[in-house]
Structure formats: structure tokens, C-alpha cells
Amino acid sequence: MVAAVDYCSALLFSMAADKAVTRSPERSRTTRSGDDVEHEEDREAKKMKTNLATEEAAADDRVEKLLPTRHYFEKPLLAMPDSAKKAVLSAARSLIGLSSFRGGEPLARSAGVWINWDEGSRKGVVLTTAHLIRAKKPLVKSHRRCKDQYLYHRDAQVIVHLLDETTAEGRLLYHQEHYDIAFFMVAMDQRVQLASFADTVNNGQVTLLLAREENLDLKITHGKVKRKAGHHFLYFSQDNEYEDDGCGGPVIDFDGKVVGMFNGCRRGPFVPSSVLNGCMDLWRNFGCILRPHLGLQFEAIKFLDPTRGEYIWRKLNIDDGLVVEEMSAGSHAEKIGIRVGDIIDCINGERISTTLELENKLLSICMCNFNRGNLEVDVSIRVFHTAKRLRRTINLTVNVSDRKEVIEQAYYPVTNGEGFSAAMSPEQVDSDSNSDSE
The missing domain is CATH 2.40.10.120 (Thrombin, subunit H)
Structure with a gap:
């Protein structure tokens, strides 16, 4: 009787073991699928937490950039004392x-x-x-x-x-x-x-x-x-x-x-x-800014290339002043004999060495002689005529205006016996150039 019970127990144990080993494939897949779902849910939860953290960080970053103390500059500040x-x-x-x-x-x-x-x-x-x-x-x-x-x-x-x-x-x-x-x-x-x-x-x-x-x-x-x-x-x-x-x-x-x-x-x-x-x-x-229009454009000798400045000194014994580079056709300066190449070194008794000094002087002339009813002013100029090697002081009557002074050149393309030819306007120069080309 005891032997029969032991035999039955052994048989049941063996069947249970075989059932565990030979469990159906469907049951096995179902179990693994459940594990996968559980793992997937974990991954999704972690991903959501990561995304949330990223969005919060981005939001913080945007807020931070709006703060004046956190403003970002592409170019760094200059190194300076x-x-x-x-x-x-x-x-x-x-x-x-x-x-x-x-x-x-x-x-x-x-x-x-x-x-x-x-x-x-x-x-x-x-x-x-x-x-x-x-x-x-x-x-x-x-x-x-x-x-x-x-x-x-x-x-x-x-x-x-x-x-x-x-x-x-x-x-x-x-x-x-x-x-x-x-x-x-x-x-x-x-x-x-x-x-x-x-x-x-x-x-x-x-x-x-x-x-x-x-x-x-x-x-x-x-x-x-x-x-x-x-x-x-x-x-x-x-x-x-x-x-x-x-x-x-x-x-x-x-x-x-x-x-x-x-x-x-x-x-x-x-x-x-x-x-x-x-x-x-x-x-x-x-209420306005008037300025005398001399009809002249200059170069300062002191700012010329040293070779050119030395040449002027060697030939004329002059090392300071303003060289007339351009002159408006029909200007008062032209009418009283000033020519391109002449040197002006004094205006209203004051030495002038640079064009900036000239501008400051012209503005001060208008400040001292402002008159809305009179659009002309007399200016005393000391000029050295380079062709004649002659220095003289002349009075020049010039227009005053707050408009831009545009120097429209007067040209002296051919030198006559006195050192200058008759002045030619830009239109005449263009006309002569066109006739020559024809």
C-alpha cells in the first residue's frame, strides 16, 4: 500500500515537471509579452520624464535669456582700460x-x-x-x-x-x-x-x-x-x-x-x-548755420606727402598754409585773380594751417557778422601767387549760405604768357572734349 502511494506521488511529480518543461508556446509568448509591455511602460515613463525635464530646461533658458543680466552678445566686448x-x-x-x-x-x-x-x-x-x-x-x-x-x-x-x-x-x-x-x-x-x-x-x-x-x-x-x-x-x-x-x-x-x-x-x-x-x-x-562760400577747395601743406611738401618748400620757401586745389568757375576768388596752385596762409589776420582751422574760422566769421538781410560778407585773405612769386592781401566778398558748397571747377588747360589761360567752365571743357573726339 505504501509502495503504491510512493509510486503515485512520483508519477504526479514527474507529470508536473514534464508540464513545466513542455509548457505550450502560446503560454510562453504570453508571459514574455507581458514582460515586454511592462518594460515598454517603464521606458515610456522615463522618456516622458526626460522630455518634461528638457522642456522645463528650455523654458528656463528662454526666461533666462529675457533677463537683462543673462542677455547673450555674439560679439564680446572690446578689451579696454x-x-x-x-x-x-x-x-x-x-x-x-x-x-x-x-x-x-x-x-x-x-x-x-x-x-x-x-x-x-x-x-x-x-x-x-x-x-x-x-x-x-x-x-x-x-x-x-x-x-x-x-x-x-x-x-x-x-x-x-x-x-x-x-x-x-x-x-x-x-x-x-x-x-x-x-x-x-x-x-x-x-x-x-x-x-x-x-x-x-x-x-x-x-x-x-x-x-x-x-x-x-x-x-x-x-x-x-x-x-x-x-x-x-x-x-x-x-x-x-x-x-x-x-x-x-x-x-x-x-x-x-x-x-x-x-x-x-x-x-x-x-x-x-x-x-x-x-x-x-x-x-x-x-536758428540756422550760415557759412561763407569761398568757392575754393584746399589741401594743407602740413598734411601732404613729405616729398611733395619738401618740394614746395625748396621751390617757394613755404612750409605752411593751404594750397588751392580746386576753384569754382565764376567765383569771386577767380575774379580777383586767385588761381589753382596759389597758397593762402592768413584769413582776417589769423594764420591758417589746416582746413579744419579754416572751417572754424569761417563759422566764427558768421557768428560775429550775422545779418539775415545781408547774404554777403567781406573776408581778408593773404595769398601767395605761385606763378608770379607774389604775396598780397586782398579783400574777398563772398556769399554766405547754409546750403552745401559744391566746387564746380574752373579749368586752365593752356598757359598763356602771363602764366594762365582764360578760365573754362566744365561745360566748355566737355564741349571741347566732344569736338576733339569728333
Whole structure:
């Protein structure tokens, strides 16, 4: 009996073992499938957590980028001494952006600086470049030797972009074409910081050009002041090409004072602070900026190539003054005998060595002799006639105007017995050239 029970127990155990080993494939797959589902759910849960963490991190990153303290700049700040950094931060508070439109279409962008603030009316005045309202293309020339002239759109809509990222309308008060500067009035609630202007700027001086990008970020360019022989403006010399958003921006020294206003997109010229100061004084006193038109264009001997300067000294024993490079046909200067190549070294009893000194002198003449009813002024000039080796002082009556002075050359292509031929206008030169070619 016991043997039978043991036998039955062994048989049941064996059958259970065989059933475990030979379990159906369907049951086996079902079990593995359940495991896979469980693992898949775990993976999905982990993936959701990862995605959620990624989205939260991205959201935090976006919020962080909106914070002023976390703003990202593509271009790192320039390496500069602490004094220069303080100068930049001080000058930047008076620097704003401007944009102009005409017929709903963009015309130009520029930077500008505050030069006046009236607490009672809550209105400020901005100084900027007249390029802001200047046509993009020059006027059609009457003949091929004419220099480029532009139309200024006084009716252009001007938007002033304030530092708190709000905007206001800019109303044109006045623009002066010769120096390409403009004044705009802006009504606003907040007080503004005015720019501080230096009296002079020196050749070779290290300076910084400030501008506002379209999003109002400050743009800083490092460079040096460079003079050129035949121009009243100076040049901001640096290696990279200039961009349009630099127009109207201040050139500052390391004390934070404005030494000039950048006024020539992509070329580098700027109006020096001494001229700007003279212009602002005239505008504040008389509402316009008049300037005597001599009808002459000069090169300063001191800025000529040394070989040319030495040659003039060796031949004429003169090492200072302004050489007449161009002269307008029919001008007063031409009528009294001044010719290309002559040297002028004194105006109204004051020695003149550079074209910048000349511009400052011309502005001071108008300041001292302003008369709205008289558009002429007498100027005393000491001139050395190189052909005759003769120095004399002459009185020159010239027109005064706030328009751009364009020197349309008088030509002396053939020398007569007295050293000069009759003057020829550009039209006559073109006519003769055409007849020769025929």
C-alpha cells in the first residue's frame, strides 16, 4: 500500500515537471509579452520624464535669456582700460537710435545724441546726421563733371527709439547740408542725459565710435583719428568696414566726451567737435548755420606727402598754409585773380594751417557778422601767387549760405604768357572734349 502511494506521488511529480518543461508556446509568448509591455511602460515613463525635464530646461533658458543680466552678445566686448569703459557707459546714456520712412517705406537708420532738454515743456533735441532724411540716390547730373548732390526729404517720418524700448516721433527742426547734420525735437516724459562735447580732437588720437544696433544694443568700435589733406572733416580709421547703423553716432575720447559725429557710412569721415560746437552755437543763437562760400577747395601743406611738401618748400620757401586745389568757375576768388596752385596762409589776420582751422574760422566769421538781410560778407585773405612769386592781401566778398558748397571747377588747360589761360567752365571743357573726339 505504501509502495503504491510512493509510486503515485512520483508519477504526479514527474507529470508536473514534464508540464513545466513542455509548457505550450502560446503560454510562453504570453508571459514574455507581458514582460515586454511592462518594460515598454517603464521606458515610456522615463522618456516622458526626460522630455518634461528638457522642456522645463528650455523654458528656463528662454526666461533666462529675457533677463537683462543673462542677455547673450555674439560679439564680446572690446578689451579696454577701466577709464574707457566708464567713458563708454557714460556717453551711451545720451545715445539713441532713429529711423526714417517715406511713403511707408524705410529710408534710413542712424544714431543720435541728446544736446538739449527743456524741463518745462518736456521736450528734448537730438543731433544726428542729415543722411537720415537724405535721398538714397544723388540727383541727375547736368554734366559729367558735376559732383554728386542729393535731395533731402524734410517731410520724412522720423521715429526715435528710446532707451526704455519705447518710441516717439521726431520733428525736424533744421538741417544743414554742408556738414550734413540735423536737429530733431522729441516730446517725452522722461528726463534725458545730454552729451558732453570736447573742444578739440588730435590727429592720431585713440577714440571709440558708438552706435545703436536695430535692437538698441550698444555697438563699440575702436579706432584712431586720421587727417586727410583736402577735407575739413576727419576720418575714423579702423580695419573693418563700416556699417550703416554707425551714421550719426558719436566718436568719443576716453573721458566720454564727443570729439566728432560719424557722418559717412562705410567711408569713415566724421565732423569734428570744434565744427559741431560752432554749428550748435550758430543754430541756438540764430536758428540756422550760415557759412561763407569761398568757392575754393584746399589741401594743407602740413598734411601732404613729405616729398611733395619738401618740394614746395625748396621751390617757394613755404612750409605752411593751404594750397588751392580746386576753384569754382565764376567765383569771386577767380575774379580777383586767385588761381589753382596759389597758397593762402592768413584769413582776417589769423594764420591758417589746416582746413579744419579754416572751417572754424569761417563759422566764427558768421557768428560775429550775422545779418539775415545781408547774404554777403567781406573776408581778408593773404595769398601767395605761385606763378608770379607774389604775396598780397586782398579783400574777398563772398556769399554766405547754409546750403552745401559744391566746387564746380574752373579749368586752365593752356598757359598763356602771363602764366594762365582764360578760365573754362566744365561745360566748355566737355564741349571741347566732344569736338576733339569728333
